[in-house]
Amino acid sequence: MEGFALQHQHGKAKVRVGRLWRGATSQEHRFVEWNVSVSITSFVLPAFTDGDNSKIVATDSIKNTIYYLAKQCTEELSLEDFGVVVGQHFLRTYPKIVTGAKVILSQKPWERVVVDGVEHNHGFKLGSGKHTAEVIIGSNGCVKVTSGITDLSLLKTTQSGFEKFVRDQFTILPDTDERMLASTITGVWSYSGKPANYQRSWEAVKKVLMDTFFGSPPTGVYSPSVQHTLYQMAKAVLVRFPEIENIHLNMPNIHFLPVNLPTVGVKFENDVFLPTDEPHGSIEAKLSRMEIFQCKL
């Protein structure tokens, strides 16, 4: 091809879908709001090189297919399972054209409202922490699923410090064993095997992440750094869920700056803060299971 190599894909990005399941017998409505992006790899090189569109599945058709498949899913299903349905559709419908599909999804955190301790049949409010997923399907039908969470904003007002770090001529920050700890967490984890229920699994992972960040309600748990807390959170997930093979956590350290007003005699006593968004500490890590190599003697 004219001495060049071209890698290409096409699809539709950010297709917004609301899906309501009304329940045949109960009054209880189930509702999700999804954002779906599909990207397919296919034999459409002539479209790029020669203007021959004859093998292009139109991105408009891809968008319409997403709505069609949402309609076909008459039973409630998880974000991940819908991603698999969408990806497999294109490979199965066009086996001679489509060689792979990548589906990136997110779910708005609508959650059922509870009124006076009773779950509402059809009332929802926005919660925190957005469920994300990515499904990659190869030409051999092999499916790779990752799940994730974004915008999980957590804050604790004590049981956090940062001490004994490198000191040089640029160091102003004092050691402290008493500070706020706040982060807006993004996490992505991959499954080696399919969990019984992706949505239940996602909720359980979110709970483990939060419980580990905060520690027990009365006393909490001391965090000597964001790094250490991140590691504890990631480790707790891998220990608790054998079907998860790795987890990547991004935990910006969102600073609450001490307010001192010396001219009027106001001294910071961990009471009045200046909340900030930027700049923030940028701390991320991926924890994976070690592969165990067995020697044959």
Ligand SMILES: O=c1[nH]c(=O)c2[nH]c(=O)[nH]c2[nH]1
């Ligand atoms: O938990 C922290 N980790 C750091 O690496 C760091 N750096 C910094 O200035 N404050 C903090 N806090």
